[in-house]
Amino acid sequence: MPEHGIHTIDTGYVRPRFDAAYLVVEQGRGAFVDCGTNHSVPVLLAALEQAGLAPADVDWLVLTHVHLDHAGGAGVLMRHLPNARLVAHPRAAPHMVDPARLVAGATAVYGEAEFARHYGELVPVPAERVVVAEDGHVVDLAGRPLRCIDTPGHARHHQCVWDARSRSWFTGDTFGLSYRELDSERGAFILPTSSPVQFEPEAMQASIARMMGASPQAMYLTHFGRVGDVARLAADLHEQIDAMVSLAQACDGGPDRHRALVAALSEYYLERAQAHGCPLDAAAVLGVLEMDIELNAQGLEVWLDRARRV
Known part of the structure; x- marks a missing residue:
């Protein structure tokens, strides 16, 4: 059984052990944290089945931010989850309801053919299924609180999610990248990740310090997986x-x-x-x-x- 009911899911984006989503299971109910791209949706649904849950058992899809390796598959995934609501930062939520600007921005970078190959068609999420998470918003997963905090630095629409049960953060990209191929006897190797649009070093420093203020035991990174020894990594x-x-x-x-x-x-x-x-x-x-x-x-x-x- 996964520790604290947290399942790490390799979304299959780019290469193995590059892009993770997470499934948190509590009392037979589930919450996804991030979801990869449209191509990741079958993998997430398979992980749900392996955890003994049905799509109707998922209450939440919580997005750290809406860069497409984290959120590109949200609309398609939500179509499979009849009881789920999507939780997003105030700056991110509008892009889930109307992804036109996300499509335009990514198409400008990749070109139409590459965008289609990597991401497919971005599907809007109905506004009534979207919850806007202001700083400090608490998501209730069967009595297990998941607290969302504003963590700019990588992007201004970024939030991280605190799970008191495991004393861990789901960090999206705010707490950097750590690929398992680079692990050594000293443990994980880590580096920061800026974004081409909204990198703000002072804000990133402050966000990392704020997360460390909770005395976390581990971080769950999108790129990739769970890491401990967080004081050294910070x-x-x-x-x-x-x-x-x-x-x-x-x-x-x-x-x-x-x-x-x-x-x-x-x-x-x-x-x-x-x-x-x-x-x-x-x-x-x-x-x-x-x-x-x-x-x-x-x-x-x-x-x-x-x-x-x-």
Whole structure:
């Protein structure tokens, strides 16, 4: 049986052990936290069956934020869950009712063909099934409280979910990325994740500090899975956020800023991975982190340019 009734589900997005959703089971009732893409829905329904629950037993789909690797399948999944309501941050909820802006933004990045291949058609969620979670909102799962708090930094519409039963947070992307391939004898290796649009380093630092104020025993990351030793990981994240900002500022104004920043981040993360004792060689480490390095560089550049306009 999963510890505290928390089931980790590999959504199958991009590669194995890259993107997780969670199923929390309490007294025969269920809540999903995040859901992956449309292509993930059969996997989530299979996990529900394996946990001994029917779709009608699910009361909640709680979204940490509406980036499509976390929420792209929400509309399709909700069609299978007749009694569930969707819980989202105030800035996120409107995009679940009308996903047109999500589609437009992602199509601009990926192109129509790639968007369709990765995500399919985004299905709206009826407004009457959407619950807007203000900071501190409590979701009641058969008497088990799941508390949502506002955690900007990765995105302004991000929330994390506190489960007092397990003394754990479902962190979405606020508490970084930790891939199991990079684990060593020291435990998990972690790095922050910025987003290309709304990365705010000071807000991310504050959100991490706020979560640590609850003295958590574990974090459930979307990318990927449960991690313990959270005090060490939080210190690592704080240090790296500062370092990423310094690297971005050093590359700003130079020729081909993006390429220089990708190179600087690659060198920095590789040095940290090697010091951590990650079992992969340098090329394999960079292969695992390639997509995230690119996105972090983009996020830092957007942050630099936004600060310049203020």
